[in-house]
Amino acid sequence: NAGVTQTPKFQVLKTGQSMTLQCAQDMNHNSMYWYRQDPGMGLRLIYYSASEGTTDKGEVPNGYNVSRLNKREFSLRLESAAPSQTSVYFCASSFPHGLAGGSYEQYFGPGTRLTVT
Amino acid sequence: SQQGEEDPQALSIQEGENATMNCSYKTSINNLQWYRQNSGRGLVHLILIRSNEREKHSGRLRVTLDTSKKSSSLLITASRAADTASYFCATDSGGSNYKLTFGKGTLLTVNP
Numbered sequence: 001n002a003g004v005t006q007t008p009k010f011q012v013l014k015t016g017q018s019m020t021l022q023c024a025q026d027m028n029h030n031s032m033y034w035y036r037q038d039p040g041m042g043l044r045l046i047y048y049s050a051s052e053g054t055t056d057k058g059e060v061p062n063g064y065n066v067s068r069l070n071k072r073e074f075s076l077r078l079e080s081a082a083p084s085q086t087s088v089y090f091c092a093s094s095f096p097h098g099l100a101g102g103s104y105e106q107y108f109g110p111g112t113r114l115t116v117t
Numbered sequence: 118s119q120q121g122e123e124d125p126q127a128l129s130i131q132e133g134e135n136a137t138m139n140c141s142y143k144t145s146i147n148n149l150q151w152y153r154q155n156s157g158r159g160l161v162h163l164i165l166i167r168s169n170e171r172e173k174h175s176g177r178l179r180v181t182l183d184t185s186k187k188s189s190s191l192l193i194t195a196s197r198a199a200d201t202a203s204y205f206c207a208t209d210s211g212g213s214n215y216k217l218t219f220g221k222g223t224l225l226t227v228n229p
Contacts, residue, residue, distance in 0.1 A: 106150075
């Protein structure tokens, strides 16, 4: 049981280049999330997918796109990288909808450190 | 925008002492969660407290929630060097999307 996996672990891009960050979970979770973490800013939600087939913007979606490829996989794409996108990116997933309602705990991947020069 | 705000931003204590971190939030919530992040790692869920609960325990962790003051506290008793990490509160403000809003975190250093 690998939990949440992310690739790559590190990446350096030049301004204007594109790349896709990959995320996969093997816990049969419905919901998946992409966050960025910057020093002193905590975690900010970029995009999320409440269930397979749906995606929605979070707090800081500009410059990013996402694809929920299937229930397991949720990718984040930077079409034209900018230095402001230098950050650590975390993918997370959470339990399926339950009778109790409300959020369940989120399980996080190890992160991708992205530097844009 | 940030919902939860942790206080203090940084805390340094000796092994064996208790550590208390606070979280304040602005809007009503379904639940509040606490996470730990070791340096360079992903976040790990510690404990979840629902809006109708006032106190919850898990091992050396004790969490309280005061919805009238919109605040929560995390107490770590008998701290160990391995507790050195950043601690984040996260709030779920309802809806069917299961989104969490994270605070900026408290950096706890436990000195041996």
